[in-house]
Amino acid sequence: MESVIGEETISRAIKLRENFDEMIKEKEQRKQEKKKIPQQQSPHFYVDDRVLRFNARKPQRKGGKQEKSWLGPFTVTAIEGKSADIIDDKGVEFKKINIDLLKHYREDVPHVPHRIHSSKVQTRLSASSTVEENTALQGLSTSLIDADQDLTVQGESSTPLPAADQDLTVQGESSSPLPAADESTAQAVQSGVDIRNTSDRIHNSVQEAWSGKNCYVLLSKVGPYKIFYSDIERFCPGKELESEVINAYLTILVKEHNKCCEEEAFLVDSFAMTAIWNSKFQRIKWDPSRYKIILGVVNDHHHWFLVVIYPNERKTILLDSMGESKLKLRHCLERTRAFMRKKGMPVSRWRCETLPHPLQQDGTSCGVFALKFAEQVLAAKPMMFAAECSSVDVLRWEMATTLLRESDDISSLCHFCGEMEAHDDLTAETLWIACDRCGRWFHTTCVKNPPLDNDYVCTACI
Structure with a gap:
């Protein structure tokens, strides 16, 4: 009798357990169904999107x-x-x-560091896209196109220009564009930048890009990096720089440094340096012990900062325009040591430090600061420079014009694809066509085979 009761009790317990398991399973299935997102569905588009x-x-x-x-x-x-x-x-x-x-497509929204609460900074960010600034930029572009305009300052009068693009002259004397590392940047902010001794075409191109021209026409080529109108437009106040212009500008800095210094510097492009920062070491075929300075810019969640490695001194310099926390310095030390150990370098007593430097006052100039830091490091100069928004606008102008001025020879390249040969051309002979206004050459296949017997005007001149 007792054994029968025991079996019934066990049977009921088993059924309760099974029912309980089924309830839990159904509950979990409902949760998973709510979390499921349809995969590989075509996005919905409408006219005027x-x-x-x-x-x-x-x-x-x-x-x-x-x-x-x-x-x-x-x-x-x-x-x-x-x-x-x-x-x-x-x-x-x-x-x-x-x-x-x-x-x-979504318009870029500049991110503002949470630590910045100054109403002046907020006003500056919002003012960067106002109609007044666009009007001023267009006015400057018009004045640059006029080749016969007298850009000298007589007495106290001067041509009205934006804060970053005014003419800097000294009573009858001409002055060259201030280099980004010049200590007189503060003075340049007050009176502007002299653009008389540089090609009008360079400054016209910068002003056109800053005024909103966004066409797929090649303006410059620095090593493997191709610079188009949209890349120069990223130097406009209130915009964030992209990897193409950052790597191109760093290439120019390192090239100029190696010309005049026996101890060479080596550039790690932003893609490889960011991979090193994230412990994704790539096969970079170079010997760190050959170089005094190894530098590169890291992109961490859309924020740029500079990392400088001194292999023979066993140290790393981290320069972040938003400040370097202890956690970030430790992260930099660990990643640098791991990478240098992988390259066969001794890493005992390796240290990571920073240098006194100004902080950015807006949410979009981190790339400009990173390039300025690199310029100061290669020139062995202190990191002290004017960091007000107007001063940073001067740096933006100088860097944009430098990219165009220090370009490789692109006269024999297609100004659409940047190559000698047309890869889409199925014929044995590559056909070319030149713009009748600016003289730029294009592969006919790159510009959709316009009639060769008619006048052709490129998108930059339309």
Whole structure:
């Protein structure tokens, strides 16, 4: 009798346990269903939407990693099934583009460090995109195009220009553009930058880019890095720099340093330096012991900062325009030691430190500060320089013009793809066409095969 009761009790307990397990399983399934997100669904687009188009040429070309992954922005003009017709801001149309190659475009919103609460900074950020500033930039562009305009200052009168682009003259004497590392930056902020002794075309291009021209025309090439209008536009006040211009400018700095110094410096591009910072060591084939200075700029969550390695001194310098915390210095030390150990360097008693330097006063100038820090390091100068917003605007102007002035020879390159040969040309002979206004040369296939017997005007001159 007792054994029968015991079996019934065990049976009921087993059933309760099974029911309880089923309830838990159903509950977990409902939770998972709520978390499920439909995968590989085509995005929804509508007419007049602003979109970006995937650069399909990038993965198909050697060295394509230096090109932009997305082109645009464009405006959707028509949609039919899986295809969409789009048009860029210059009126160039692209028909039957697969919507899987498109994504929604969102305007950049500058991020402001949480520690900055100054109303002056907020005013500066908002003022960078006001109509008044755009009008001033357009006015300056017009004055630059006029080649016969007298840019000298007579007495106390001067041509009204934006704070970062005024003419710096000394009573009848001309002065060259101030280098970014010059100690008289504060004076340049008050009276501007002299642009008389530099090519008008360079300054016209910068002003056009700053005024909103965004066309896919090559302006400069520094080593493997190609600079277009959109890249120069990123130097405009209130904009964040991108890796292309940062690596190109650092290439110029290191090249000039190695010309005049016996102890060479070595540049690690931002892609490789960021990988080192994240412990993703790449196969970089170089010997650190050959160089006195190894430097590179890291991108950490859209924030740029400089890392300088002295292999023979066994130390690393971290320069962050927002300040260096103890945690960040320790992280830098650990990553540097791990990387140098992998390269066969002794890492005992390795140290990581920083130097006194100014802090950025806005949320978009971290890239400019990183380049300025690198310039000061290579010149063996202190990190003290004017860091007000107007002074940073002067640095932006100087860096943008330097990229165009120190360009490699691009006269024999296509000003659309930056290459000698047209990779999409199926004929044995590459056909070229020149703009009848600016004289730039293009592959006919790159500019959609315009009639060779008609006048041709490139998108930069339209």
